[in-house]
Amino acid sequence: MTIVNADTRRSRSSAAPVSPDWKTRSVCRDELADDFYSTIKSRKERARALCVGCPVIVECLSNQRQSDDAIYRWGVGGGLDPEQRRALELEELLGNVPNLAMARVLVSPRWLWRLRQLKADCRSLEGMTAAFREDGLFVDEVTVRVAAWWSGGEGSRVARLAPGDKRTWRAQLQDDYADVVVALHELGARRVDIAAYLGIPGANGAKGVAAVLKAAAAGGLELAA
Structure with a gap:
C-alpha cells in the first residue's frame, strides 16, 4: 500500500521502472487499508503476509519509496514497514543497493525454508549471505536483509552475540559498530535513521547511537555538527 505524495517524491538508485497498471495485479487491491497503516504488530504482520505473496511486491516497494517523505513515513508498503524503509535508504547511502528480484527469489517456496533456517542458525547477515553463496546463490548482505524483512x-x-558474550547491546554498538555509526553521521544521517539502519529503532536505538557518537567525539574524532 502506498501514500502518494508528489511533492516529496525522490528518485532511488534501486528503483525499477514501474508499469502504470501494476496496481491492478496487487493482492491487496480488494483489502481494507487498515492493516497496512496499523501500529498493532499482529495487523502489520497480516499486511506483510499479503505482500510476500504479491506478484508486484518489487513494483510496490519502488513506488512506496519514491513516495516516502524524508522524515515522516507511514504504513507497510512493498512488504517493508517505515523503519525498514529508513534502513534501506541508509544502506543505499553506503552504496549497498539490493537486488530486489533476487530477494524475491529468496522468499519463493523454493528458498523460503532455507532463509528461515539460516535466520535461526546464523548470528549475522554476513553469515546468512555466506551460507547462501555456498548454496550457489550470488547474493549480497542488503539483498538478504530485504528477503529477511519480507519473510517477517x-x-x-x-x-x-555469541554464547558467553555478556556485553550489553550498547557496549556491542560501541565495540563493533562505531565506525559505521560515525560514517553515517558524517554523511548527514539522523540518529533515529542510523538506529533504524542498525536494526534497533526507536528512542532506545537513537540514544545508543548518541552514546556512540559522544564517545567518538571524546576520543578526538572530528564529527560533523
Whole structure:
C-alpha cells in the first residue's frame, strides 16, 4: 500500500521502472487499508503476509519509496514497514543497493525454508549471505536483509552475540559498530535513521547511537555538527 505524495517524491538508485497498471495485479487491491497503516504488530504482520505473496511486491516497494517523505513515513508498503524503509535508504547511502528480484527469489517456496533456517542458525547477515553463496546463490548482505524483512524477520545489522558474550547491546554498538555509526553521521544521517539502519529503532536505538557518537567525539574524532 502506498501514500502518494508528489511533492516529496525522490528518485532511488534501486528503483525499477514501474508499469502504470501494476496496481491492478496487487493482492491487496480488494483489502481494507487498515492493516497496512496499523501500529498493532499482529495487523502489520497480516499486511506483510499479503505482500510476500504479491506478484508486484518489487513494483510496490519502488513506488512506496519514491513516495516516502524524508522524515515522516507511514504504513507497510512493498512488504517493508517505515523503519525498514529508513534502513534501506541508509544502506543505499553506503552504496549497498539490493537486488530486489533476487530477494524475491529468496522468499519463493523454493528458498523460503532455507532463509528461515539460516535466520535461526546464523548470528549475522554476513553469515546468512555466506551460507547462501555456498548454496550457489550470488547474493549480497542488503539483498538478504530485504528477503529477511519480507519473510517477517528482523534483518538486523547488529549480530546476535555469541554464547558467553555478556556485553550489553550498547557496549556491542560501541565495540563493533562505531565506525559505521560515525560514517553515517558524517554523511548527514539522523540518529533515529542510523538506529533504524542498525536494526534497533526507536528512542532506545537513537540514544545508543548518541552514546556512540559522544564517545567518538571524546576520543578526538572530528564529527560533523
